[in-house]
Amino acid sequence: MASERSDSQSTREVYDAIAEHYGDRHSGISNPYRKLERFVPSAGRYALDVGCGPGRDTLQLAKHFDRVLGLDVSENMVSLARQAAFSPNIEFRRLDILDLDDGPFDFIWANAILHHLNPDELQRCFDVFSKCSSDACSIAITVRTDIKHGFDDEYPGHPRLYFGYSADELAALAENIGCSVTFQEEQKTSRKAWLFVLLSKG
Ligand SMILES: C[S@@+](CC[C@H](N)C(=O)[O-])C[C@H]1O[C@@H](n2cnc3c(N)ncnc32)[C@H](O)[C@@H]1O
Secondary structure, eight states, rough: OOOOOOOOHHHHHHHHHHHHHHHSSOOOOOOHHHHHGGGEEESSEEEEEEEOOOOHHHHHHHEEEEEEEEESHHHHHHHHHHHSSOOTEEEEEEEOOOOOOOOOEEEEEOOOOOOSSOOHHHHHHHHHHHHHEEEEEEEEEEEEEEEEEEEEOSSSTOOOEEEOHHHEEEEEEHHHHHHHEEEEEEEEOOEEEEEEEEEEEE
């Protein structure tokens, strides 16, 4: 394993470096969005796309909500999103999710980001979700589960650090903030394993 790191500063550096390549490889609607689309409210006031990357799902959320905030810790991802995913009701912000103070959000979309937070950061992230969400908020999460704690090699020279969380671990965190799991599914591809979870308040 390469040198240990778990802070979003380093994750930010990695995503800044690979942003363009990532954006080229991941355009159009994401597979998790297609899987979880039925849970996206048909209309609402304010939605959050956490770790929005190039903004592909932010653009989809903008069709349902009056306003959408796409936030990402990587400046280069946010620049890409501003070019690739324009809609007058979207605001993109370069921000660490742990520093967010906004809302209340009616829907939170977190695709392929929470596995980059270490356990302490994940706990704090759920506290942010709790503080920033409306009473009827639901939270859609997709995480990779095949790397339990380590780096990938998908982008040579830019290893990304993962913390593989299980459905039970996410459910326990959800319970602490008054949410329950209303949908969960796992999916394996030839190279990766994914967990899809929908949390609902109340
Ligand atoms: C695998 S990409 C997923 C991007 C997008 N959700 C998508 O599906 O295309 C993970 C994104 O999370 C962002 N990210 C990682 N840690 C973050 C943090 N602490 N706060 C905000 N964004 C973060 C990264 O910069 C990166 O753009």
